[in-house]
Amino acid sequence: MSIELWIVGLLAFGSLFFTVVGVVGLYRLPDIYTRAHAVTKADTLGAGFALVAVAVAIGSTSAVLKAALLFAIVFVANPTAVHLLVRAAYSRDVSVWTTTDHQQGEQP
Amino acid sequence: MIVLELVLAGFLLLTALLVALLRDPIEATAVFAAFSLGLAVVWVLLAAPDVALTEAAVGAGVMVILLLIAVARTEWEPSTVDRGRLSSFQGPNPRAVIVIAAISIPLVYTVTSFPDIGDPNAPAVSQVDPAGESSPYHHYIGETAQSLDLPNSVALVLAVFRNLDTLGEVVVAFTALIGVLIVLDRTRITAPRDEPAVEELDYPDPYVMSPVGTTAVRLVIPLVFVFGVYLTLHGAVLPGGGFQGGVVMGASIILMALVFGHRPTGNWVDERLLVWVITIGVGLFLSIAVGSYLIGGSLFDVEAYPIDTVLVVDVLEVAIGLLVGGVVTALVLVMALGPTDDVSESAEQRGDRP
The missing domain is CATH 1.20.120.1200 (NADH-ubiquinone/plastoquinone oxidoreductase chain 6, subunit NuoJ)
Structure with missing residues (x-):
């Protein structure tokens, strides 16, 4: 196997790893703030690694440029959108999960 | 795959x-x-x-x-009982x-x-119509289409084979917006230009003003809008065209309305401006359609013009882009702003909300 294939495989695995982490976080974490934390980081990195993998796999200049542009857009748009979501939730007084919620056994 | x-x-x-x-x-x-x-x-x-x-x-x-x-x-009743996943199933x-x-x-x-997709024996490719030798494939994608010298076959269908269809779509979009304006009674459309179409805010803006959001949107909007212009102008040769480009241009304005608030955005691109843009789009489209008749061709004959067909189709795409961009922006802005006399009433409503 060529070294390029290994790099692509590794990057694709990284993408998959962060996406799975994001999904697990979205499913397991208790409130919108912690979920947003899991999803933003995982999504940006997941999509980012996938795009780098695509750029390496195809290798042509136009593919690399397009992947770089997409990476820039995802890098800006994704965290911004989640930031606005969380800010809206906070301004509408969506309650923050605390350890006392956990001890009382309440669903947030 | x-x-x-x-x-x-x-x-x-x-x-x-x-x-x-x-x-x-x-x-x-x-x-x-x-x-x-x-x-x-x-x-x-x-x-x-x-x-x-x-x-x-x-x-x-x-x-x-x-x-x-x-x-x-x-x-509507928000589902406040359980904030779990898909609670309203x-x-x-x-x-x-x-x-x-x-x-x-x-x-x-x-x-x-x-x-199957791409099957050479499919009736659309192989069968010949009763009148002559042209199969739908040859008519829309094959030799007949290529003789018209328009690289993007979608633009070819849009502007040549089914131009009356496109005219219908243009008129429907135009009529839909006029209908919304009438239903919401946006009568300020006739007000003088120096008077703002939208009243000043007399209550706290429901929008989440966020420096992060506005900075990101300032960064992204020029790119998105230019991409919309690019799509519109390249419709004759590449995938894209007036419908796609218009929606992308409109989406960039909508993005602005989402982050900066629909009232400031509505004051800046108010509906009188948008109705002008839309009317110019429809007028341009109709004049291309009728113009070919006036210079001796048949109605809607893009080949009758003495200039390159690609250029004529480009003008059509620009007309569609103006129309679609204007309609999309105006629909969202006008529906978000609501009826003209709604401002004081909605201020009361919003005051009650937590």
Whole structure:
């Protein structure tokens, strides 16, 4: 196997790893703030690694440029959108999960 | 590729069912956006990037915003009981299931008898029409189409083979917006230009003013808008065109309205300006259509003009782009702003809300 294939495989695995982490976080974490934390980081990195993998796999200049542009857009748009979501939730007084919620056994 | 298609088909089926079965309108809208994005990927797989662009911009973008505006402007019971996943899921009505099954089983059965994609023996490619030698394939994609010298066959169908169809679409979009303006009684459209169309805010803005959001949007909007112009101008030679470019241009203004608030944005691009843009679009389209008749060709004959056909189609695409961009922006802004005399009333309503 060529070294390029290994790099692509590794990057694709990284993408998959962060996406799975994001999904697990979205499913397991208790409130919108912690979920947003899991999803933003995982999504940006997941999509980012996938795009780098695509750029390496195809290798042509136009593919690399397009992947770089997409990476820039995802890098800006994704965290911004989640930031606005969380800010809206906070301004509408969506309650923050605390350890006392956990001890009382309440669903947030 | 087969695995990807199957996964996508399953995803689309699941999201479509959820849209129908979720009772919370906001949850259903979110799932609808996911459905639309999945569908856009399907269009790319089917080698239809034009449709994919439209699906992503209209389905996942503008439609979702219009639905959210509709939710925000109507009254509904938010599901406050349980903030768990898909809390508003509700089983279907059994009678509805029977009706849907009666419709969809014959449809699915028909689909199985379709020829494969790209099958050279498919009737659309191989069969000759009764009048002559031209199969639909030769007419729309093959020799007849290539003799017209327009590189993008979608633009060819749009501007040459089915130009009356396109005219109909243009007029329908125009009429839809005029209808919305009349229903919402936006009579300020006739007010003098120096008077702002939208009243100043006399209550706290419901929008979340966020420096992060405004900075990011300032960064992104010029790129998005220029991409819309690019799509419009390259419609004759590349995937894209007036419909796609117009929606992308409109989406950039809508993005601004989402982050900076619809009232400041509505004051800046007010509906009088937008109606002008739309009217110029329709007028340009109609004058191309009638102009070819006046200079001796038949009605809507893009080849009658003494200049390159690609240029004529470019003008048509620009006309469509102006119209679609204006209609999309105006629909969202006008529906978000509501009826003209609604301002004081909505201020009271919003004051009650936590």
